[in-house]
Amino acid sequence: MSSEKAAAGIDRDAPVAIHSQISERIRNRVATGEWPAHYRLKSEPELAAELGVSRGTLRRALTTLIEEGLLRQVRGRGTFVTSTTFEPAIAQRLSTLSEDFAHQGVVFDTEVRSAEAIEPPRPVAALLDVPAGGQVLRLSRLRSTDGDPVTLLTNYVRLDLTPGILETDFSRESLFGTLEGKFGMKIGTARRTFSAEAATDEIAAGAAPERR
Known part of the structure; x- marks a missing residue:
């Protein structure tokens, strides 16, 4: 054999x-x-x-x-x-959370928790078709409104296709806007999935708003 x-x-x-x-x-x-x-x-x-x-x-x-x-x-x-997570029709409309907030007139703040080059987890490498030995940007951002956390976003981007992306200030710039405007990528289709799970201690502590 x-x-x-x-x-x-x-x-x-x-x-x-x-x-x-x-x-x-x-x-x-x-x-x-x-x-x-x-x-x-x-x-x-x-x-x-x-x-x-x-x-x-x-x-x-x-x-x-x-x-x-x-x-x-x-x-x-x-x-x-197949997917085992919830995929409502609204989830398939191609827009970012920041765009959704803007359309609704919601004022929000973005805190970049981390932006680092890493070796991708196997599921991420498979979905992005990362070449052997390749690295991705792991971008973690916390979105808040009126000082209260709304969502913690984690995105992965292939570094071989986006040279210099680590220098971007994602507290001010959107990810989609950067990919399209700076790197000339046309994002034609996307898929969102939703699932509920208990927050880890690290996420719960990091997302908790400061109280005075």
Whole structure:
């Protein structure tokens, strides 16, 4: 067995069918975050070659996961990991939170909590297609109105596509505006997802407004 096939977790001598092994392997990749929500899988020929199996065997494994709701296929685009978070129609309108506030006449302050170059987490690297060894900007900002925190935003941007972005003052500049105006990127589509989770002690302490 080649090292590539071994890494893929395929055991041809096991009593478990190969297509079932592939399905389980993909479940694990999704569960660990290696393949995050909305991640687009490689094409069937590429994925079959990577796993060392026939396209028929791969398609049987994918069909199982599609029926389970873990994957979805979009004609002409490919196979994607499904999302388990809330995606209302309003979330898909392409605008930033600062634009939403401005349209509503809401005055807000932006505090940059951190802006640093890091090696991206695997889910982020997969979604942004970061090349091996590449780094991203991790930008954390706290938005407040009338001194009360409203939201904590964390964004990741590929540094190889945005040289010098670390020098930007994001307490004054918007991220979308910087990408479009300074780096000539046209943001045509985007997807927002919403989920609720308990704040960590660090986030809760950092977002708490100062009381006098």
